[in-house]
Amino acid sequence: MTNINHTNTDACSEQGGQTVRVWDFPTRAFHWSLALVVAVVWASSEARGSAFWVHVYAGTSLLGFVAFRAVWGVIGSRYALFGNFVHGPQVVSQYTKDLVAFSPPHSTGHNPLGGWMVLALLGFITLAVLSGLSTHSSGYVGPLAHIWGGIFGKAHEGFANLLLFLIFGHVAGVFVHGFISRENLPRAMLTGDKQIPQGVAAQGIKGVGFVRPIIALAVGLVVVWYFLR
Numbered sequence: 001m002t003n004i005n006h007t008n009t010d011a012c013s014e015q016g017g018q019t020v021r022v023w024d025f026p027t028r029a030f031h032w033s034l035a036l037v038v039a040v041v042w043a044s045s046e047a048r049g050s051a052f053w054v055h056v057y058a059g060t061s062l063l064g065f066v067a068f069r070a071v072w073g074v075i076g077s078r079y080a081l082f083g084n085f086v087h088g089p090q091v092v093s094q095y096t097k098d099l100v101a102f103s104p105p106h107s108t109g110h111n112p113l114g115g116w117m118v119l120a121l122l123g124f125i126t127l128a129v130l131s132g133l134s135t136h137s138s139g140y141v142g143p144l145a146h147i148w149g150g151i152f153g154k155a156h157e158g159f160a161n162l163l164l165f166l167i168f169g170h171v172a173g174v175f176v177h178g179f180i181s182r183e184n185l186p187r188a189m190l191t192g193d194k195q196i197p198q199g200v201a202a203q204g205i206k207g208v209g210f211v212r213p214i215i216a217l218a219v220g221l222v223v224v225w226y227f228l229r
Contacts, residue, residue: 068220079109
């Protein structure tokens with residue numbers, strides 16, 4: 001399924017010039033909460049003493065965020081599903097060419113480049129946290145420090161720096177895309193609504209209820225508990 005342009009028969013219901021609900025509350029809460037926790041992890045990265053545990057606990061909680069998003073990418077609402085925004089090389093390549101030509105097609109959910117950025121961020125968050133839990137230094141012995149003799153832990157700083165690079169790339173991409181397409185992506189992620197261009201059909205999402213969010217949240221909490229117990 002593709003959400004680019006929305007000229008296919010699957011997308012109908014709402015026509016151009018209207019506001020459509022795209023992002024459900026769990027997706028928005030995940031996005032901004034993740035940004036906050038990542039900021040805390042970064043700010044506490046050089047902490048010493050008892051303050052260092054802020055870094056440990058906040059960093060470990062990121063695995064819960066990843067687990068939540070992995071589940072939500074399967075059982076969430078329409079535009080939160082991996083199958084909706086993860087596209088193959090041809091689609092991504094064509095979208096990139098159109099973007100460079102200042103004529104990107106409208107994407108109601110994540111655009112093809114943004115979709116792969118989501119996966120990259122989740123992947124490097126996972127690597128950064130797991131390598132951090134594998135460290136053995138400054139009096140801290142991570143729960144995974146015994147794996148491969150702690151060698152994986154030595155890559156923690158490198159993964160963290162690569163993650164920071166991706167975050168800057170993500171933020172820059174949002175602003176560049178907004179400048180080219182005139183879309184306010186941060187506002188859409190705050191309100192959940194997007195303005196659909198004239199002549200483009202888009203199908204808004206329905207309510208997600210309570211059961212599915214609770215399932216995803218429970219999985220995330222179990223993952224965090226496992227590493228902090």
